[in-house]
Amino acid sequence: MRLLMEERTVENGKVENLGDVPSPIDLRQMADAAEWAAVAMEKRPWRVEFFGRFAHELAGACRVLELGSGPGFLARHLLERLPQLRLELFDFSEAMHQLARERLGVLAERADFRLGSFREADWARGLPLYDAVITHQAAHEVRHKRHLPTLHRQARSLLRPGAPYLMCDHYAGGDGMANDQLYATVEEQEAALRQAGFGDVALLMRQGGLAFFRAV
Numbered sequence: 197m198r199l200l201m202e203e204r205t206v207e208n209g210k211v212e213n214l215g216d217v218p219s220p221i222d223l224r225q226m227a228d229a230a231e232w233a234a235v236a237m238e239k240r241p242w243r244v245e246f247f248g249r250f251a252h253e254l255a256g257a258c259r260v261l262e263l264g265s266g267p268g269f270l271a272r273h274l275l276e277r278l279p280q281l282r283l284e285l286f287d288f289s290e291a292m293h294q295l296a297r298e299r300l301g302v303l304a305e306r307a308d309f310r311l312g313s314f315r316e317a318d319w320a321r322g323l324p325l326y327d328a329v330i331t332h333q334a335a336h337e338v339r340h341k342r343h344l345p346t347l348h349r350q351a352r353s354l355l356r357p358g359a360p361y362l363m364c365d366h367y368a369g370g371d372g373m374a375n376d377q378l379y380a381t382v383e384e385q386e387a388a389l390r391q392a393g394f395g396d397v398a399l400l401m402r403q404g405g406l407a408f409f410r411a412v
């Protein structure tokens with residue numbers, strides 16, 4: 197296997213980027229996924245306010261891709277409120293998809309579950325174009341802020357002309373996160389979106405360590 201300069205192989209043959217920030221938990225394991233899901237809304241009850249803004253922004257959208265969809269909190273909020281919506285849930289954790297299916301119940305009839313990692317170079321290949329690509333509290337899972345422009349560029353490639361990319365994530369600094377390698381500052385988040393080719397970038401909300409951008 198040919199490795200890029202930044203890469204190294206680790207014990208199990210997996211390739212990791214040097215300088216990336218390893219995750220202390222493995223959200224592909226049901227125990228870790230379920231534990232994350234059990235406390236997510238309690239830990240940050242204001243997440244629901246962000247969900248409300250997603251719903252507002254998506255009024256009229258029919259086909260939407262959610263990256264790092266996790267246990268389906270945002271998906272449920274959206275599918276309950278937007279009857280025209282069909283959601284594609286993209287996550288690398290089958291455990292998270294299982295939790296999302298349970299959370300969605302009959303709403304899962306309007307959801308498609310795709311297993312994949314947005315850290316893979318070709319994750320977007322073969323996907324159709326969407327009325328929006330959305331992501332909540334997951335973009336930092338690229339495991340270093342320097343990978344954000346690549347993720348955003350790949351998301352942009354999946355948008356119909358004029359369709360929005362709605363990106364909400366933790367930020368570094370101030371009342372946000374301490375790790376300034378894993379997380380970008382709000383200014384760096386905006387710069388990463390512009391670097392990915394988005395011309396119209398607006399900060400819609402910032403609260404409790406989360407910043408929500410609309411990029412077109």
Ligand SMILES: C[S@@+](CC[C@H](N)C(=O)[O-])C[C@H]1O[C@@H](n2cnc3c(N)ncnc32)[C@H](O)[C@@H]1O
Pocket residue numbers: 223224236263264265266267268269270286287288289292312313314315331332333334337338
């Ligand atoms: C912090 S959780 C957020 C879940 C959900 N968006 C929410 O806010 O409730 C991050 C999610 O990203 C997923 N994830 C982590 N790394 C990923 C990757 N490389 N590709 C796709 N999904 C990933 C995890 O499985 C998890 O579901």
